Amino acid sequence: MIVYLVRRLGQSILAIIAMAVLVFAGVYFIGNPVDVLINPEATQAEILATTQRLGLDKPLYEQFGIFIWNALHGDLGTSFVYGRPALEIILERLPATMELAVVALILSVGIGIPLGIWAGLRPNSLSGKTIMGGSILGFSLPNFWQGMLLILIFAVLLGWLPAGGRGETRAFLGMQVSFLTWDGLSHLLLPAINLALFKMSLIIRLTRANTREVCLQDYVKFARAKGLAGRRIVLVHVLKNIMIPVVTIIGLELGSMIAFAIVTETVFAWPGMGKLLIDSINLLDRPVIVAYLMLTVLIIVSINLMVDVIYSLLDPRIRLSEMKG
Amino acid sequence: MNPLLQVTDLQTHFFTRDGVAKAVDGVSFTLEKGQVLGLVGESGSGKSVTGFSILGLVDPPGRITGGQILFDGTDLVAGGEPALRHLRGKRIAMIFQDPMMTLNPVLRIDTQMVETVRAHEDVSHAEALRRAREALVQVGISPPDERLKSYPHQFSGGMRQRVAIAIALLHKPDLIIADEPTTALDVTIQAQILSELQTLCATSGTALIWITHDLAVVSGLADRLAVMYAGRIIEEGPTAEVIARPRHPYTRGLIDSVPRGKRHGAMLTQIKGMTPSLLKLPKGCKFMPRCPRADRVCEAEPSLVPLTSERSVRCFHPHDDAEEVLQP
Numbered sequence: 001m002i003v004y005l006v007r008r009l010g011q012s013i014l015a016i017i018a019m020a021v022l023v024f025a026g027v028y029f030i031g032n033p034v035d036v037l038i039n040p041e042a043t044q045a046e047i048l049a050t051t052q053r054l055g056l057d058k059p060l061y062e063q064f065g066i067f068i069w070n071a072l073h074g075d076l077g078t079s080f081v082y083g084r085p086a087l088e089i090i091l092e093r094l095p096a097t098m099e100l101a102v103v104a105l106i107l108s109v110g111i112g113i114p115l116g117i118w119a120g121l122r123p124n125s126l127s128g129k130t131i132m133g134g135s136i137l138g139f140s141l142p143n144f145w146q147g148m149l150l151i152l153i154f155a156v157l158l159g160w161l162p163a164g165g166r167g168e169t170r171a172f173l174g175m176q177v178s179f180l181t182w183d184g185l186s187h188l189l190l191p192a193i194n195l196a197l198f199k200m201s202l203i204i205r206l207t208r209a210n211t212r213e214v215c216l217q218d219y220v221k222f223a224r225a226k227g228l229a230g231r232r233i234v235l236v237h238v239l240k241n242i243m244i245p246v247v248t249i250i251g252l253e254l255g256s257m258i259a260f261a262i263v264t265e266t267v268f269a270w271p272g273m274g275k276l277l278i279d280s281i282n283l284l285d286r287p288v289i290v291a292y293l294m295l296t297v298l299i300i301v302s303i304n305l306m307v308d309v310i311y312s313l314l315d316p317r318i319r320l321s322e323m324k325g
Numbered sequence: 326m327n328p329l330l331q332v333t334d335l336q337t338h339f340f341t342r343d344g345v346a347k348a349v350d351g352v353s354f355t356l357e358k359g360q361v362l363g364l365v366g367e368s369g370s371g372k373s374v375t376g377f378s379i380l381g382l383v384d385p386p387g388r389i390t391g392g393q394i395l396f397d398g399t400d401l402v403a404g405g406e407p408a409l410r411h412l413r414g415k416r417i418a419m420i421f422q423d424p425m426m427t428l429n430p431v432l433r434i435d436t437q438m439v440e441t442v443r444a445h446e447d448v449s450h451a452e453a454l455r456r457a458r459e460a461l462v463q464v465g466i467s468p469p470d471e472r473l474k475s476y477p478h479q480f481s482g483g484m485r486q487r488v489a490i491a492i493a494l495l496h497k498p499d500l501i502i503a504d505e506p507t508t509a510l511d512v513t514i515q516a517q518i519l520s521e522l523q524t525l526c527a528t529s530g531t532a533l534i535w536i537t538h539d540l541a542v543v544s545g546l547a548d549r550l551a552v553m554y555a556g557r558i559i560e561e562g563p564t565a566e567v568i569a570r571p572r573h574p575y576t577r578g579l580i581d582s583v584p585r586g587k588r589h590g591a592m593l594t595q596i597k598g599m600t601p602s603l604l605k606l607p608k609g610c611k612f613m614p615r616c617p618r619a620d621r622v623c624e625a626e627p628s629l630v631p632l633t634s635e636r637s638v639r640c641f642h643p644h645d646d647a648e649e650v651l652q653p
């Protein structure tokens with residue numbers, strides 16, 4: 001188990017380094033930030049001074065070296081726009097995104113797994129087919145369009161929920177969160193649903209497919225032959241087996257929800273990291289973009305690592321073979 | 326007194342896209358307490374479906390469409406799910422063919438055994454665990470305490486089948502349905518498990534339905550044999566008699582194709598032709614296309630008729646009782 005963890009940790013670090021190179025190289029080519037930052041009527045000397053101040057005149061490898069060196073010290077550069085450390089700006093926005101992603105995940109898991117199991121147990125019933133039909137819808141609607149539809153229905157037509165913003169927040173574990181106040185919660189609901197719908201559809205389909213497969217296994221028939229109650233068969237024998245693939249997906253999806261809540265945050269004016277990224281891309285605020293991408297990679301890699309650990313705890317077969325290896 | 330199990334005209338059909346497959350079509354047999362019945366037949370003849378029907382475990386698109394299954398006097402077909410659930414695992418247990426697939430891979434052996442005890446009896450976890458341990462000892466698994474904490478993948482195939490047998494024995498059932506429980510195992514383990522299960526059933530007075538396509542395996546074990554073909558029983562009787570003097574041409578073909586010591590060097594005859602598809606069965610006798618004795622009469626459907634008080638056969642031209650299979 002320890003060997004396995006160390007090996008996985010090594011792989012994770014490699015992934016982060018590889019991503020650092022890609023991110024840096026990629027961002028270097030998306031345009032000259034000086035053009036954006038400086039008054040178009042600025043003199044050549046002013047441009048040169050700014051370029052030097054930002055370290056943009058140095059060769060690429062040197063910029064990268066400095067970037068890595070600083071990154072290891074927690075310094076991902078200073079925002080061209082805000083004049084403050086990029087990481088600090090992003091971390092300020094992180095709680096909002098985290099909260100949105102976690103609530104969306106809870107919604108998609110809490111609703112997706114039961115619906116998926118239900119549909120998997122009764123694939124030919126009307127309810128099973130309705131659930132599947134709904135999941136296809138959730139799958140295929142474009143996220144931004146679905147978001148605007150939600151706003152139109154619940155904010156504009158019905159007036160039940162606010163259309164954007166974060167509402168009243170309260171401190172929780174050192175972060176500002178919305179879900180502890182009524183106002184915040186009402187602001188949180190629509191964006192969380194919007195972010196959740198796609199994942200929920202994914203989880204429904206995955207859970208249903210796995211439930212159907214597991215139900216055909218001899219061990220489920222054997223469990224029935226033992227005279228177990230239907231509830232125990234579903235909640236223990238079936239659920240434990242389908243949790244293995246489902247946990248993997250949940251982990252991967254949590255990472256991507258945090259990382260790519262961009263559309264939802266933009267549509268609902270949710271002040272999270274995604275919205276910051278869009279703003280930064282518009283302004284070519286390179287350090288913020290780099291810091292955003294690096295932080296996102298770090299989050300995804302750590303979540304994957306955690307998923308692997310949970311996965312190995314869930315599946316005794318992996319635990320054993322990996323312990324031997 | 327009631328027989329333990331009385332199956333009458335059982336019909337279990339699968340409603341597939343290509344048509345209705347009558348996997349079990351009019352099966353009737355009787356099993357007394359403590360008796361061992363061998364259910365033999367080629368692959369696809371409906372042996373497993375017969376077994377699952379008794380426990381009400383036929384999965385869609387299949388379902389029991391007719392007939393009666395009287396277990397100790399109560400009709401399981403009419404009783405439905407509630408009646409069945411209390412019998413399953415308690416009074417009727419089942420052992421499956423593939424031991425690698427019957428135990429849940431993510432649950433420990435103790436979990437899988439304790440839940441079986443507690444599904445039917447309101448006992449403490451500790452007591453259930455003690456019973457599980459006892460059952461493992463009974464089937465020769467040691468050290469039981471350590472094995473209880475293991476997961477299925479830590480056992481060999483033979484050991485897993487022993488665990489499945491231990492689970493079947495937990496409630497000392499009146500009937501065990503064993504669906505080819507040794508087919509997936511290698512020959513020496515097969516023989517061991519066979520004789521162990523036989524001994525266990527004999528000592529506890531448990532009746533056994535032993536499903537197999539291997540006549541040689543069942544001949545030393547069963548009191549009675551029922552031979553199935555295309556969803557029906559075509560011959561039934563005491564094992565020794567059926568083996569020595571098969572009356573149905575199909576049974577005879579089966580026995581002729583079994584390699585045995587006495588016949589060493591003799592040519593094995595194969596039954597010509599293929600098992601028919603259940604969706605395209607011939608009109609009269611289902612065995613007609615492959616039967617060496619068939620004639621015009623066989624275009625009508627034969628029924629299972631008693632020849633003696635002990636034996637019955639479904640054939641218009643059964644072999645003569647005097648015809649012994651074994652040549653001296």
Ligand SMILES: Nc1ncnc2c1ncn2[C@@H]1O[C@H](COP(=O)(O)OP(=O)(O)OP(=O)(O)O)[C@@H](O)[C@H]1O
Nearest residue numbers: 339346348367368369370371372373374375538603
């Ligand atoms: N799920 C199913 N869907 C459709 N038809 C089925 C299904 N299960 C069984 N059948 C039909 O029932 C017939 C009998 O199947 P069964 O499993 O009882 O055969 P068997 O005698 O146990 O054979 P084997 O020795 O291969 O186990 C099959 O040939 C098939 O046509």
Ligand code: SF4
Nearest residue numbers: 610613616623640641
């Ligand atoms: S009834 Fe006719 S076809 Fe059928 S087994 Fe007997 S002899 Fe053969």
Ligand SMILES: [Mg+2]
Nearest residue numbers: 372373374504
């Ligand atoms: Mg079978």
